[in-house]
Amino acid sequence: MHIRNFSIIAHIDHGKSTLADRLLTSTNAVSEREAREQMLDSMDLERERGITIKASAVTVTHHHVPGSKLDQLESDVEATPGEAPAPAPAKPKKGKPAYDPRSELYMLNFIDTPGHVDFSYEVSRALTACEGAILVVDSTQGVEAQTVANAFMAMENNLTLIPVVNKIDLPSADPDRVAMEIEQVLGLPAEDCIYVSAKSGIGIPELLAAICDRLPAPRQPEVSQTRALIFDSHYDDYRGVVIYIRVFDGRLRVGEKIRMMGTGRTFQVTELGKYTPKPMKVESLGPGETGYLVANIKTLKDVRVGDTITLDTDPAPKPLPGYKEPRQMVFCDFYPTSGSAAKGNDFEELREAITKLSLNDASFTFVPVHSEALGFGFRCGFLGLLHMDIIQERLEREGGVEIIQTAPTVTYELEKTDGEVLQITNPAELPDGSVWKELREPIVRLDIMTPKEFIGDIMAMCGNRRGIYKGQTVVSESRQILEYEIPLAEIIYDFFDKLKSITRGYGTMDYHLLGFKADRLAKVDILVNGDPVEALSLICHRDNAEYRGRQLLVRLREEIPRHQFEIPLQAAIGGKIIARETIKSMRKNVTAKCYGGDVSRKRKLLEKQKEGKKRMKAIGSVEIPQEAFMAVLDQGE
């Protein structure tokens, strides 16, 4: 049997998941009746947001006549071949043609990848397991920033690309223009594009033929020992960790003892299988095949995505070329809210929820932290801002915990005068300025795809945010890609929202990390009544420090209630005050009227007043409410 391994890559909302669903129904893996919309996205959140978060690998079979440009669909053919899952009792349906006698059987393994910029690491993991990729572009939208990023990533992995122009059934579709954009920007010949409507099924026979014909077969085994690549994993409550693997060399069988070449851990394989998309157990997986493996693994910590699995009895001398570890670029703290009543086990609940979620998402990190202000929580690292939002939402939804999130920051690199280099993920950890040699911040290459008329405003925004113009590419008559180098810190707050508003929703962006660069960065300390409050400090460019500092003080002035004394608020860099605000003293706190009928209500009010104070953090003699610590969050320009 022929094997084809491929991914589907696309800009968000260009119809990748719908296409995956269509491929499932067209290959009889799922009947129309059972077809649910976007069936590969299993999490509620994915369905709700309409975006794919976890990659899923699915195996289907298909009959292809070699050389043919147009295949019959399995769903249009009478008999189900022996290899297909759950064959229905032989009950020939009338009016359906039989298989073309020249056709050969293909096993198609396809991997649905996330589309958003934050998940480019997950995309790259999935791509390494493939020989080809279907690049989906919306015929009503055209090439977008992530289309370009994903296509280039696939090309870097030597994947063969099949460009697909989707949604051609829509009235506003302009497939020829989009095909030209694909040629112009990505260098893929316009005539190679296949026009489809994943929704209505137009073009699917051509696409299936192209997958079998144009995509290369898996490479031949290079070593005699078994080597399989872990490209994803998830945690299943009943079976433990389920690993997604791609076998490159040798064969894996149920019952064998496997070894993780990176960690050295060994496990007994209890189950092998493929998702069709229902899980279907198999006895073994051979070269070129994709599937899942269960081996009584209790925690995802024992599984490193990118690791190579080999046999314990006959280990391979060298692992497969590995993946790079994901790098968390955005950090923030999660604390349990003490919203209703301050319960001691809130932190434990949060820990449990985070630990559980980390079984399902290996790309975020967490370490316990203690904040003077907010108590015990976790400092978490994320691939990007959307990733952060999704994790927070999943924790609240799936873990049932309520979270307070602190302001996101990026990772800074501090080179000290003694040569030591520190990774700073929290401004509070930044040592005193006297030991600094150089403070470096992450710089990204930012590609913005925009209609031409908004270029001026976008350039102004990027300029204000320390962006360095690198060039522009014409995509079509009306649209261009702007290229910038810009500090990541400048785009993590509200850049995307601003871009969307400038371009009336038409602008898209993608970024990837270029490296770290020194700049005139400063740590701004916030002093409340003369006492520095670490949890409020921030790192920013020296030129913005006064503005950012003052803005934060103004917010604090609103959030910190008046006390019986005047409270000075100061922003300082290395002891030098750069901004100052004052919270005036409270002059009175007394109810004028309090008689017999007011007792119960008044008592409850006072108890509440005191309850609210309990949740405040005393810094010196000043009580600071949690909201004030959140003020750093709203630090957009």
Add this chain to the structure above:
Amino acid sequence: MHQTTAITVGGQSRPATSEDGLSALSTPVRSLYAHVPFCFHKCHYCDFYSFVDSQDRQPAFTDALISEIRTLARHARRASPGSARPPLDTVFVGGGTPSLLRPDLWHRLLAALNEAFDLSAPGLEFTVECNPETVTPELIATLRAGGVNRVSMGAQSFNTTHLKTLERWHDPENVPRALEIAAAGGIPRRSIDLIFAIPGQSLTDWETDLARGLSLCTPAGRGIGRSGGLEGSGGVEHISCYALTYEPNTAMTRRLARGEFAAAPDDLEARMYERTVELCAERGFGRYEVSNFAQPGAESRHNLAYWRQQQWLAAGPSASAHVAGWRWKNVPRLTDWMQGVERSGGYAPAADVEPPDPRRALAERLMMGVRIAEGLPGHEILAAAESLGARDTLRREAERQERKGLLRVSGGRWTLTDRGFLFADGVAAELMSVLQR
């Protein structure tokens, strides 16, 4: 807004009534509050239960009120053995606008009250709240004949602009006139209410208002009305000065939220309060509670009963009672209250019922008692805290408040300092918090 409280007895849940608390009464109760809900017009700052009068419901209301008063007297009698009519020390009829009740109905009400309770105690204080517009010699004569010896006049301000802001439409000149009528009719004790921190009111405006109010005072050095000396002068012996409070669900608060005006700045309000204390003191009116000022001996004994955590009975819709450690509020809707009283033979359906709880009782005692100049009896308070295991924490908290310059702890009584009066709520909240579980 106010639902009756459900009470569960023997596994059965039923709506609570005033009978639940009254049945627990075992010691003499010496105060009674009665609520008359009728008004001309709903003032915009007012959150008391009241509605614009439609005269046709007054007789039925009076009947129900009399029925409730008789029931209260029955319970009070059981707790004061040996007296045919249980004696009261203070009666307060508030509203609403009690003076809006027709004189003939007042006559019936007062007759019934005198029949049910003994109002002959020396030093009896029987107050009726009056709106200056509604005071007539006929009404005053009726009240006086029924034992009323004190009126509390809602003046609010003498400045027509500020009265308008409050949606009070009376002519300020009616205030001295009404006081004269009361005095001439033999009501010896007279008080007025004033409001400050009205939007748009300057410090000078308030000083002028207050000076006008104080100019109505009983000449210093002459006896207080109780001895019967000053009936003809129309002077006052007592002034309540309230900072305007934006109570939830009042028109004033909605107007503030809509931005029709700005609330007086905190600093100005504090300054007005400080001036109030000074100006009142100059005229011989001592502050005996946060917002209440009186010539010596002219303090309101009824209100002191509230602040001293004493017991009192309650009659009328929305009236609150404190009996045998129970607190409750009669349901506020006139119809609900009347129907309940009629059906049960004098018991009102009850809302916000709180059964006795020593922790709550002490918290309330601290909260209310700290407001009065005489303060809290330290030893008694600490003894009560001891039984709750909070003696030391409470003492330490009181001392902490003393170090902050807000409270004086020495000398057996805990009293607010001048500065402490400005932060009475904060002090109360801190003291109460040591009792919280």
